[in-house]
Amino acid sequence: MHAYRSHTCADLNLANKGEEVRLAGWVHRVRDHGGVLFIDLRDHYGMTQVLCDPDSPVFAEVEKVRAEWCIRIDGVVKARAEGLVNPKIPTGEIEVYIRGIEVLGRVNGDLPLQVFGDQEYPEETRLRYRYLDLRREKMQNNMVLRSDVVASLRKRMWDQGFKEFQTPIITASSPEGARDFLVPSRLHPGKFYALPQAPQQFKQLLMVSGFDKYFQIAPCFRDEDPRADRSPTDFYQLDMEMSFVEQQDVFDTIQPVIAGVFEEFGGGKKVDQTWEQISYKDAALWYGSDKPDLRNPIRMQVVSEHFAGSGFAIFAKLLEQEGTEVRAIPAPTGGSRKFCDRMNAFAQKEGLPGMGYIFWREKTADAVAQEMGISVKEAQAKLKSGEVEGGMEAAGPLAKNIGPERTEAIRQQLGLGIGDAAFFLGGKPKTFEPIAGRARNIIGEELGLTEKNRFAFAWIVDFPIYEKDEETGKIDFEHNPFSMPQGGMEALQGDPLDVLGFQYDLACNGYELVSGAIRNHRPEIMFKAFEIAGYGEEEVRKRFGGMVNAFQYGAPPHGGCAAGIDRIVMLLAEEQNIREVILFPMNQRAEDLMMNAPSEPTSDQLMELGLRVIPQD
Incomplete structure (x- = not known):
């Protein structure tokens, strides 16, 4: 035996x-x-x-x-x-x-946490004794799910003719939107390598090398502030790139891979088969986010015209300023003062003075009496007998300030009725869109409008390449600087703020799962794109010399994307925090409590690397 x-x-x-x-x-x-x-x-x-x-x-x-x-x-x-x-x-x-x-x-001493049962323990305890935490049934299931998802992703990519290649882990610093983790070089004192934020440049170089279809399950390293859906140090992604493709080709390739994994491991939840394509501009307007949760049917609308010159002075004066508008968040079935006051309190917690609202209810005897010039008692009798139809009335401070005609116009525009409400935010859109987006999510949740048993996907497209700093007036990149501008070189001759890129994200249930682009593979277009943002050709060649040089030698049109494996598994496991699907995660302060990292180097290590640590005040 x-x-x-x-x-x-x-x-x-x-x-x-x-x-x-x-x-x-x-x-x-x-x-x-x-x-x-x-x-x-x-x-x-x-x-x-x-x-x-x-x-x-x-x-x-x-x-x-x-x-x-x-x-x-x-x-x-x-x-x-x-x-x-x-x-x-x-x-x-x-x-x-x-x-x-x-x-x-044997177990020596008392257990710091129990494996049996579902007791809650502080995060510090769970991460310090992660090997015990991982023995628990839920954690075992999560990690097995992760392994199975990765295996499924690999097979689905292989089945589509992709080849898996491994790109370097020690490389040069490259801006990907976050801080690099730098690695000092012993052989070249004073110089540093970097851990890759993504295999971006290498996978593009693979296309120049003629490999046509590449993928890997890639580790990525970014020195970022932690969030519930983001690791502060490292993460894994399904990284892919293809040659001789347009944007739709990338969509058609990755959609069956992602949809198939969600169908296989989604526990029977509905998986959307039709993935809408929504422009970045419309996503910001309708949902207040470029990663909208489409399980929630609420779409915000611009209602500025109903407040311009109205009796509600706050919005009326605000709309006199350039670049401002008022948007409404419809709230079907939210027509109670209690709910409206709760949402107003939410806005105040977010740092706003409040959030205006109107709600519609059956007309009261008081309102009928006032309209007809009769007593409330007479109005009650007329309503009860049916002699007068009750109808509907708008309630709330905004309704009184802007009057019945404007209020009715808002109701009709939003398609609301008795028992419904609408909330209003105003200003320059970028200042209030994030709060409006969070309010929309809360309204959908609290009113039971968000469809829980579903994975809802949408491609967010047409990202602007540039933005203007309102204080300095300087033009800089708003999104990926390596995306091909829609319209190529010709698009770069006009107003930079009108230039859109062939860049795209895939949103699912309020999370960004995939990000990618058709790449700018033409050196002359790349130099012009960077010139607009204030970067000369010499600087571009210095910072991205390997890729720019390669593009001089017959680079094919290419594009691709990367899907966040941690977030995919988090959604499939129905977890709210990404640390629940990572074997050995860092805490909120980017510390590994179990392995005591980061740690202080020894004097010998620093001397060998030619480094000195300067104490921080």
């Missing part, structure tokens, strides 16, 4: 009754039932109930074991008594009577 096990803890069933077996694993929990000891023995594959009574030759040894000890047992498979079968586990019809035991690994 094998030294440690003849079966895993998920293998045994009634067909094994009477067999002598050997199992190894961890003590999940121990139960003492009147002198009979029951142990749930757990390994990576499952759970088997083993038991021992005083007749067993190793009863005294079994009495000593505690939770999370690693043990090996020898025993005989028995059928469980009728009524004691556990249908929730594959081994629930049997149990193993222990005849021999070997302790493979």
Whole structure:
């Protein structure tokens, strides 16, 4: 028999009754039932109930074991008594009577966290003792899911004729929108390598090299501030690039890969088959975000005309300023003062003075009395008898300020009725769009409008390449500087703020899953694009010399994208934090509490590298 096990803890069933077996694993929990000891023995594959009574030759040894000890047992498979079968586990019809035991690994002292049960522990505890945290069933399932997703992605790419290549990990610094992690060179004192933020330049060079279809499961390194959906140090992406393609070709290639993975691992949730293409401009207007959650049907609209010159002085005066507008967030079924006040409080927490609102309700007797010049009692009688139709009225401070005609025009534009509401934000769009987007998400959630059992995808396209700094008036890149401008060189002759790039993101349920572009492979167009942003040809050649030089030698048109594996798994696992699907993540301060990183280098290491650490005040 094998030294440690003849079966895993998920293998045994009634067909094994009477067999002598050997199992190894961890003590999940121990139960003492009147002198009979029951142990749930757990390994990576499952759970088997083993038991021992005083007749067993190793009863005294079994009495000593505690939770999370690693043990090996020898025993005989028995059928469980009728009524004691556990249908929730594959081994629930049997149990193993222990005849021999070997302790493979003891637990010294108290466990810092329990593996059995669903107790909540502080993040610091979970990350410091991640090896224990990972023993828990949910974490085991998440990491197996991650492995299976990566395997599925690989197979789907191979099936489409892509070849997997590995690009360098130690390379030159390259701006990808975040800070680099720098690596000092011992052989070249004073010079530094960088960990790649993405394999961007290398995969483009592969296209110049004639490989046509490339992919890899690529580690990427970015020194970023942490968020719930972003690691502060490193992450993995499905990186791909193709030659002789246009934007739609990339979409048609990656869509079945992503959709297939969500269908395979999405737990039966609906996966959208038609992926809408929404311009960046429209996404900002309708959803307040370039990664909208389309499970929420709410679309914001511009309603400036209804407030211009109105009695609501705040919006009326604001609209006199250039570049300002007022937008409405429709809220079907949100027509109660309590809900409206709650959303107004949300806006105040976000740093705004508030959020204006109107809600529509059945006309009250007070309103009828005022309209008809009769008493409230008479109005109540007329409403009750049907002599007067109640109809609808608009309520809220905004409705009183702008009057019934403007209020009705807003209602009709938004398609709202009795029991509905609308919220309003104004100013320069970029200042309030993020808050409007978050408000839209909260409204959809609280009113039950967001369709939970669905993965909703959309391509966000037509990203602007440039933006103007309002203080300095300087033109700079707003998005990827290596994207091919729509219209090529001709597009760069006009107003830079009108130039759109062949750049795209894929949004799913409020997260950015994929980002990519058709690349600017023409040196003369690239130099012009950088010149507009204030970068001369000499600087471009210095910073991106490898790629620029390669483009001089017959570069093909090419494009591609990268899909964030961590976020994909996070969505599939229905987790809210990306750390739940990463084996050994950093904490919010970009620290590895388990391995004590970052750590101080020794004096010898610094001397060898020719470095000196300057203390920070």
